[in-house]
Amino acid sequence: MADMAIENHAVIGGLRTTALVALNGSIDFLCWPRFDSPSVFASLLDPEAGEFSLAPALEGGRLTQFYVPDTNVLLTRRLSTEGVSEISDFMVPLPVDPVQRLIRRVKAVRGRVTYRLRCAPRFDYARVSHSIEQPEACQVIFRPDGPDLPPLRLCASVPLTIEGDAVVAEFALEQNDTATFTLDSEEAGENICLEPHRVAEAFKETSTYWRDWVAHSSYTGRWREHMTRSALALKLLTSAEYGSMVAAATFGLPEDPGGVRNWDYRYCWVRDSSFMVNAFMKMGYREEATAFIRWLHERRLAAKPGEARLRVLYGIDGRNIDFETDLDHFQGYRDSRPVRIGNGAEGQLQLDIIGEVMDAISLADEAFERLSHEEWISVAEAMDWLSVNWNQPDESIWEVRGGKRHFLFSRFMCWVALDRGIGIARRRSLPGRVALWRRERDAIYHDIHENFWNEDLGYFTQFKGGDAIDASCLLMPLMGFIGDHDPRWQSTLNAVGERLVDDSHVYRYEVKKGENHDGLTGTEGTFTMCSFWYVECLARSGDLLQARFLFEKMLSYANHAGLFSEEIGPAGEHLGNFPQAFTHLALIRAGLYLDQALSRAGRCN
Structure with missing residues (x-):
């Protein structure tokens, strides 16, 4: 995962921190909970520095990645003869929700698609170890051993399995089916994970926030797409x-x-x-x-x-x-x-x-x-x-x-x-x-x-x-x-x-x-x-x-x-x-x- 070039990434964020999402669907850079906090995923800099990979088991095909127009909501797709996969990645902006969450939603656009997930945070720039708790089949908590480091909670709509110091999942989606994953701090939302319908609402709310923000731009010139993307960045x-x-x-x-x-x-x-x-x-x-x-x-x-x-x-x-x-x-x-x-x-x-x-x-x-x-x-x-x-x-x-x-x-x-x-x-x-x-x-x-x-x-x-x-x-x-x-x-x-x-x-x-x-x-x-x-x-x-x-x-x-x-x-x-x-x-x-x-x-x- 660490082999992806710098330019083969896009960025998402919620006005508190940002994450880089590679063309292959891996989140290989994230500092949490703020921009200048220690990294939890940094496989872009070292293969052992943490990653959050989510990929369809599709052979060959083509990778595409683009933003929902006038937003910072990212779509990553793999298109092959076997099927078409789509991953939506975004963070809910602070003005929309005080709870900080990174949300991933996968969809089998065409055909039956099998997915593999691996979430392996490495806290404090990969300098401290962590333990993993699993209060229920679809929820895990990564608890760092160091002081002043917030734990991370991963909630899913599919069962999760602890594998060493990482969490994995393998699941299949029929055409038009979706699965959701949310990453937040353990104390967020009074320990309540977002249900899939609430993830769909968060997608709409986040998209609306960004579109409303773009609508305030005074620019109407020749290079609107490039200027708007630069402003959003x-x-x-x-x-x-x-x-x-x-x-x-x-x-x-x-x-x-x-x-x-x-x-x-x-x-x-x-x-x-x-x-x-x-x-x-x-x-x-x-x-x-x-x-x-x-x-x-x-x-x-x-x-x-x-x-x-x-x-x-x-x-x-x-x-x-x-x-x-x-x-x-x-x-x-x-x-x-x-x-x-x-x-x-x-x-x-x-x-x-x-x-x-x-x-x-x-x-x-x-x-x-x-x-x-x-x-x-x-x-x-x-x-x-x-x-x-x-x-x-x-x-x-x-x-x-x-x-x-x-x-x-x-x-x-x-x-x-x-x-x-x-x-x-x-x-x-x-x-x-x-x-x-x-x-x-x-x-x-x-x-x-x-x-x-x-x-x-x-x-x-x-x-x-x-x-x-x-x-x-x-x-x-x-x-x-x-x-x-x-x-x-x-x-x-x-x-x-x-x-x-x-x-x-x-x-x-x-x-x-x-x-x-x-x-x-x-x-x-x-x-x-x-x-x-x-x-x-x-x-x-x-x-x-x-x-x-x-x-x-x-x-x-x-x-x-x-x-x-x-x-x-x-x-x-x-x-x-x-x-x-x-x-x-x-x-x-x-x-x-x-x-x-x-x-x-x-x-x-």
Whole structure:
């Protein structure tokens, strides 16, 4: 089961956690009960790290997997001459049901179909053992031996058999018959398992929830299917309980197969989440933006006295993530080790995050959610701090582990932060040291043009004093720092095309150059978020035909379910954690701008 490629998966979730479902019907990644909780199924990373397989005993045939339209309800089918099987997988969203459940329903669509089930959780990243209790034939409880680990209960409409430390079942369904399986915590629902008719109701309620959510979208353009799927993927990465958002659903999936670039993205990065807020707002979703901005404000209020900056990342509930640990017993996806949990970037200085936060806050404040008095005081304090500290080296957006530098990206995002703070103060007539902010904003502008522009090379360099180029510069016009047609920008955009672009794909930087060394061995795939940024930059520069051509090419790299990971390899394989918020939010941004630009240009399709 662990042999399925990253791209051969889809994701389900209920706004508390997510699970990956492979094309063969196996759930081979699930952290429970929250996104950042320990894994219970992780056979995608190690064959002994837990799985929940459910498969028809049909020879040959074809596997298909797709979502019920406009939902996150997943259907996995096997079609063969012997019969047709269908598995429905979903989690009931928190707003629909306070009880957290993963539900699997199988149906023999055609013919008589025999199924085999195996549920083998491995608690706490497969580090602790468990016992199994069977209060009745169709119900088992997996009870972990470690402390603070919730037990799991599996309820079924068919008899279950304990087999070692796993539970199995083999059963046959006649045509149109169904069987149901629900996974929840033992204390859920007062120890009452869902009857099959209640599972059918949950299917309808969950589908209705997602369709109603999609109906609030303001997007009606050319790429509705891709844009809607990206929005649904982003929504799955949000916490209904806290309002926070995770960068991706997984940990440990490699950027370089067989290499060491294997990170844990199940946490709330302030940068990524602020970009997500931007995408949600542009698609017409206000609730998600409001919830996250309030969550951010709570983090600021929880900061230590005198601590003016936000942390780089947090746990879903706002706790500090102050560790990075290797799971040495994990084999790793295609031998990619070490498999890490936690994230060492937490201790880094990343000055750019204030810029992303301020851009999101400014958009929300102008559109619908005016800052409260307390929120403005926090913003003003951050602006004061940044006015004094912007000229520091840091690790910046790519979280390099080769030492701090004066990175271009952080520098112009500091400009963005101060610019947005000034704009809010002016628009709302709010008090603050606006003259100081304006002076420092202008100083940053001059610093970038004097110290990051390389006249000989004809582009803005990755860091002060270097000669490398970095795809994060693509945000310069997108954030309003420089004009779309400014000669310096056009020259830089051409340099990105020459040095970082491979067909429609964009590398984030040249990892093989010693001066760009990020402190890690190996290489990586192309960074899909940067590819969509490049599309938007081309469109803004007026090259609509090329922008659309590359956009359509990039859409073709989505997997069968319309999902993207972080990176794309040389053969089109997905690399990095999956699904990745960065990629889907950049797709939305590029699609929105390109759609509008094509319409303005009079192109009807």
